[in-house]
Amino acid sequence: QKEVEQDPGPLSVPEGAIVSLNCTYSNSAFQYFMWYRQYSRKGPELLMYTYSSGNKEDGRFTAQVDKSSKYISLFIRDSQPSDSATYLCAMSRDQGAQKLVFGQGTRLTINP
C-alpha cells in the first residue's frame, strides 16, 4: 500500500463548476501538506501549503486537512479552462529537510 493515495481520474467538469480533489495517507507523522499543479511537460508548481489540520483559502482555492481521518482536500471554485492540469498532493513530516511524498496525481480537465 502506498503512503499517499490519490485518485488518478481523469476528472472532467464544465467551466464554473466546483472541483474537489482528495488524498488519503497512512503515515500519521505527516504534518505538512501541499498541493502542486503540473501542466503537461512542466515541473510541479506549488499552489497551497498547509500545516497540520484546518483550512486555508487563497483566491479560488481552498485546502483542507483532517489529520484525524488522514484526509486532505483541495477545492477549486469557479473553475476555469486554465485550471486544466494534473494536481498532485504532497506531504512531509517536517518543514525542514524532509523529502516530499507525493500522490499519483489527478488529471483535471475544465471544459469551456
Add this chain to the structure above:
Amino acid sequence: GAGVSQTPSNKVTEKGKYVELRCDPISGHTALYWYRQSLGQGPEFLIYFQGTGAADDSGLPNDRFFAVRPEGSVSTLKIQRTERGDSAVYLCASRNQEQFFGPGTRLTVL
C-alpha cells in the same frame, strides 16, 4: 530571479550508456532535491542535498545512480549502465521554505 533550471530538457540514450543530468537551483537555496517521475505517477524522492553533502540518499534505487553537488550550488545526477526502466522525467527542486521545481529532464533509454 530565475527559477530552477535543468539541462538537457530531453535525453535519449541507449541501454548500457552513462548519462549526466544537471540542475541549477535558485540562487541562495542551500537545499536541493532530485525526484523521478514515471508516466502517470507522482514524483518519487531520490536524494536530498544540504549544501555540498547528501543528507538523505535513501531514494536512490541502486548503485547505478549517484549525485554530486561539489560547490553547494549546481548538482549533477549520474546514471551508469542505463536500463529501459530508468526512462522517466527527472525533476530537481530547491528549497527556501517550500520546494520549487525545475521543468525536468525527460530521459528515454532505448
